[in-house]
Amino acid sequence: MNSFLNLCFLLALLLAAGEGAGILKLQHRYSGLEGSSKQNEKLGLGMSKQHLQHLVEHNDRRGRFLQGISFPLKGNYSDLGLYYTEIGLGNPVQKLKVIVDTGSDILWVKCSPCRSCLSKQDIIPPLSIYNLSASSTSSVSSCSDPLCTGEEVVCSRSGNNSACAYVSSYQDKSASVGAYVRDDMHYVLHGGNATTSRIFFGCATNITGSWPVDGIMGFGLISKTVPNQIATQRNMSRVFSHCLGGEKHGGGILEFGEAPNTTEMVFTPLLNVTTHYNVDLLSISVNSKVLPIDPKEFSYVRNSTNNTGVIIDSGTTFVLLTTKANRMLFQEIKSLTTAKLGPKLEGLECFYLKSGLTMETSFPNVTLTFSGGSTMKLKPDNYLVMAEYKKKRNGYCYAWSSADGLTIFGEIVLKDKLVFYDVENRRIGWKGQNCSS
Template identity: 25%
Template sequence: MPPPISSSLMLLLVLIPVSHFISPACSTSRHGFSSAAPDGIRVGLTHVDSRGNFTKLELLQRRIERGNHRLERLKGMAKLAALDTGNDIQSPIHPGNGEFLMNLAIGTPPLAFSAIVDTGSDLIWTQCKPCTDCFTQPTPIFNPSSSSSFATISCTNSLCQALPTSTCSPTCEYLYSYGDSSTTQGILASETFTFGSSSSKVSIPHIVFGCGDDNEGGGFSQGAGLVGLGRGPLSLISQLGSGKFSYCLTSIDETKTSPLLFGSLASMHDKGVQTTQLIKNPAQPSFYYLSLEGITVGKTLLSIPKSTFALQQDGSGGLIIDSGTTITYLEEVGYNLLRKAFVNQVKLPVADASPTGLDLCFSVPSSTSEVAVPKLIFHFQGADLDLPPDNYMILDSETGLFCLLIMQSSGMSIFGNVQQQNMQILYDSEKGTMSFAPTQCDQL
């Protein structure tokens, strides 16, 4: 019997209040990096739409639109990478945007601001005075001259050299570009970053970040900058030196925060933990690639060719896990087989999906209280992710549309954040692995 999905399931993430908690920690500086103490750091994430008063359908449309745009940016990056002839060439374009915000503070005394969290890029940056061109942000713009801990970074610093585009005049200046044509430009600097609330907070010195005085494009107006959690040396996870981080995204119909954990707090001890190897892509070194070896719908292992989700030698193809993309996008051959399996196994008429922005929806009679859906299992290398129905099907009780939260892609595949809800996802950079386990995220 396939698992039922409740008709009360809401369409999208609703308002999420922000809360932050920090375990006591100290920090040390080495090679220009800062490291958190083994106690680790805990921060709450809130969704970028939490300040808006949107209907469920509007929320769905906004998230799908952002997801489609991010997919196109990622695909464009993959195409550029495939054109590079050298194995050590990194495309200077990054996906940008994201779905979640974290609150933090910068400087001494600390100035609070919110930043987009992005596992698809590395640079940490915020807008800085005096602005040549800055977008409107919800908090005051950081003024380096008001902070006693601000320091510029020299051009010989390894993190300056890790930038895809930089100049020396005479300190390190950067230009970081995103796929929607948004850019941030300014100087690379070092500052004290503070995490947590007034009752429990920790300050970590010597975090290297972009102090942007020329920031163009509309992709970042939800916050005041961006915190990269990618695999490169500029990212927050690399600079903290903790070696691992995890997050646990609450259900899309929850109003609670999603925990983001660093260091030992990120550890997982549940017996149901499964682990798969992360793959490195020299053409896109910031991304977290996984080896997707197959997909089961219901009791049927789909006959997807093994090469469908494989990372190609030129850096194209493959599948990344990404917190900033809403839903999962699968390479065309694999998606078409999955779609056909759902059409065959869901005993409902196919409906027009255009109001939602999705591809496959079914029509649910108003008299129906619950709908049976086939199981969906993603088979990664050494790990099988058996998704709960809420992570891949969604029901809008107002329109009676019952939709698959997976769409088609070409050139690369993405495992999105809706599929990750109520899963603790652990990234271990030292072991080069990703682990996951079903978790009630609002209780973590």
């Protein structure tokens, strides 16, 4: 009952009064694990060193994944997203847990019969498999389907009536193979009414490698994404927004199809890029001082070796910043804090406070300025994570890491903000919000 009341309260805070938008309740993949900030908070401790290692490894893998050229067909599946949600497919409804990812495009789920679909993982048990033949409303999509397009599609020479097959290969030699199908997806509208939309999605019948959930639901920019399909069918806007509680609180809300309340929200344009949510970062300030970083450090360039520029990505744990900019930012923070550097934890520089001092009062604030003059104001917990060191003592570890050319602003800066992806008008906006209610 408490979780239901919290959900209702959060919806009332975040969203406009319209009834047409779809609502998804989100859950953080790692917050429920032993040693997480959520689990250790009652002990007055930060996350364990082992848990910090999980997050650092996810952050590093995700960064390498987003720098890939053939996105979203390259990378590790485990790099796809931090939050999952439960969706219903078919009639009678079959419930599945899928990663919600702003960095990928399509919805695909494990389908029966499926080879190697039930590999064990400790993130989201138990696993489920979608049964196409058990649904009275399912159908296999043919190569003539208007959404049967993309690099992953495989159509036989027998013509447009053949099944729209797909093969997705990944850098860790894992793969997902199957066919595109159509079936009803069940979801709840903002007003509380349940509804369905007929969705085009991937039905995986052969999987290699480790796949810890039932599927992926991409919220990227192409027409095959679920929100874009629903927007077309229901004459809704191509928009979505999320409010993430972060690893410490573990939950959140995602709304698609309708704009949230944009009062006090600031906006920056989305660049004309089709693979990621790219924006133009102009400067970084610490307290009131603008750091002397060349704006070219953040310029978008796509070439044969890697991508550069600035990406907003809810699936990245922390932040990746270009090497020069990150070094300059860290040195400025270090010069202004009263905390002392101590031993590193999982490769991160960590500060240690004297008894009685707090993170909020011991470290400076940071401001990001984007194209159009919009700013994102960051507190110390947007660049530091609290982790258990020893003898029940916490370290405050600098969680922004260096990368060659690419800057990614992940969940650590997006948490406790209502973030609005206005694909319709090619812009992204945000404002402060309590997302942990």
